[in-house]
Amino acid sequence: MRIGDAKQTYVADEAIWTTSTQKFWFSILLLGLLIFPLLANSYLLYLGCLVGIAVISTTGLNILTGFTGLISLGQAGFMGVGAYTVAWLSTNTGLPFPITLLLAGLMAAAVGFLVGLPSLRVKGLYLAIATLAASVFLHFIFAEWESVTGGMEGLSLEPAHLFGVTFRSDFAMYFLIVPLAVLAVLAARNLFRTRIGRAFIAIRDRDISAEILGIPLLRYKLMSFALSSFYAGVAGGLFAYFYRVVTPESFPLTMSIFYLAAVIVGGMGNLLGGILGAAFMTLVPEALKLLTAALTPFFPNAPVFMSPMLEIIFGALIVGFLIFEPHGLAEIWRRVRRFFHLWPFRS
């Protein structure tokens, strides 16, 4: 049982990992992420890459919605901006992936900055509608600006490359996506140790009070939009390299809802929640298929009946979490940790 964690300096208080136990488990996690591709088959690697992309995008949305309190339905559109930037740059300039991904993030951040302007006047559902409108507008540009985006046909691109190394297979893409996902989460974690991150939280908790305390709402709200969109742009760029084809239909409105659901299910305003939410939303539909696989030997027609049923079960799971654990998966995780911290005593 852990009985205390006294911090005697401000540096210790601000540290990302405050105990040796945390460092130990984080090292185990990194080791697991490193070993995973060596043991996993193509299917699991693919899912690992999908989760990695989802973690980056969800973390970005969590910064905006979970930490700054600005709801957005434009995440898919921002990812689209990143994806098209990577596809266009990769095809027309042949730049290596670190530069294309960085530019994808910056381009999406610039668009996010513009889309965030209405957030100065509106919030809540009104802001959601404003970002939804931006998403529709971006979709229109993806479909109609044919000379750049390829129109409805979209763009195909070559695999990501750097110094002659080509990231073609899922195995290679894993080593591109997952380190970036880890970096993205660590950067976000660092963000909330700074004045900027704390300003975001202050705005979320009470924007008027935050302004009275000297936080310029204009600057910080737009900064949050830009940062969130940067994450989405990088995730979109990785999406483009992963599938190597980008079309306007790659980024539907349902994708924005997917990420918003991931933030809510995982736990708003909690970085771990974003990770768990992204993993939950990506992996649970696949995991539920195991039910069908188990039934098929006994009922050959099981796929026909079970497939729509699984969608219902998935929806019910989300509703169940919202009702029984409104703080999301992160809270469940916190309770599990607390149990082990206090073991053998009851928490």
Next chain:
Amino acid sequence: MFNQLMQKGRQLAGIGSLVTALGLAAPALAQDKEPIVFGGSIPLSGVFAFAGIHGHAGLTDYTDWINSQGGIDGRPVQYVMEDTAYEVDRSVAAFKKITGSYSPPVYYGDSTGFMKSIASELNSMNSMLMSGASFATALTDNEQYPYQFIPGPSYSQMFGIILEYIASEGEGGDMPTVAFVYSDTEFGKDPIENSKARAAELGIDVVEEIVTKPGSVDVSAEVLKLRRVRPDYVVFHGYVLSPINEFMVQMRQMGLDTKFMGTFWSSDKLIIDKMGKDADGYMGIMPYNYYDAEESGPMLDALRAQAEKSDPEAGYRPTAYIQAWFNAMVWTEVIQRTLDAGKELTGDNMAEALASIKDWDTGGIMGIPVTVKDMSFPVGRIWRVNAAEGRYEPVSDWIHLD
């Protein structure tokens, strides 16, 4: 009493085990060769489930039928699928899962998005041929998609067939006019540019183009536009039902004598079922004979018999069922040709076998012998709804584009 029950239970269990063992052994004895796997990313849920369920039935029934005929080259066929909910990422996941456990030489893709997304991997694998629900024109690009084919005409070719039919209806050089109404999607926009060029070649004036959301209901403004230009034909594309019904009803209420036509996915019984007598006269291009058509042929009869056998209650089988069956027919033909040539089932060899298909008799599925062109089967026929009979009837000969 309890002991008697237990003894009886043990006896039954023993008999059951023996029967199970024999049951499992029998097919193994009959077909002990390694099965040929048909893989599939199938949309059993999601927005395309209305077709996916029937596509799945078509592939399942074809597999049963071909196995009853001795399989392919003496090898049994095994159909392995996963539901995709019609989402590209889940279709790719299904592909990875299936190809991780099996080595299917052929695969059913559920959408154009999936087919495009998986193309680079397919090209590097060179071990598989893919087709499925997509008729996208892009897939006829052999350079970019060398291992993917279309189980019928592409959408551009469908429009080509429709336009040839319209041109043939022109009397004394007075060519009919046409309007295109299509959805604001990749699916909807697919054939439009090619079709405008083809219409110009045939001397058909495209007097209006209208783009709507798929499933739109309020189309009164668009109908007014069409009333101004009074086209002889309106060709719909990129829809399953709405807003086709809205356009037809409103334009007829305005007294226009325009004829209405649609492509594959909007030419099934759904239009008749939903519109009733208002569907009368609607025309569609269909590359296959309908399940309830008067035509027959050995394969079409086999399809009907197998469908009846697998589900006697099902009745009419939609075009998605026949399309899936035809996919599997082509796979079988391609695999057979490749094996007959003494070659391995690689992507290159199977693509070569596919390209060699010339004047192929499909046993009544398509009404004339067909030849593959640009990885597609550019054949079709115009059918018209007879609402009183509740079915489509042919109004043109089979048209094979050169």
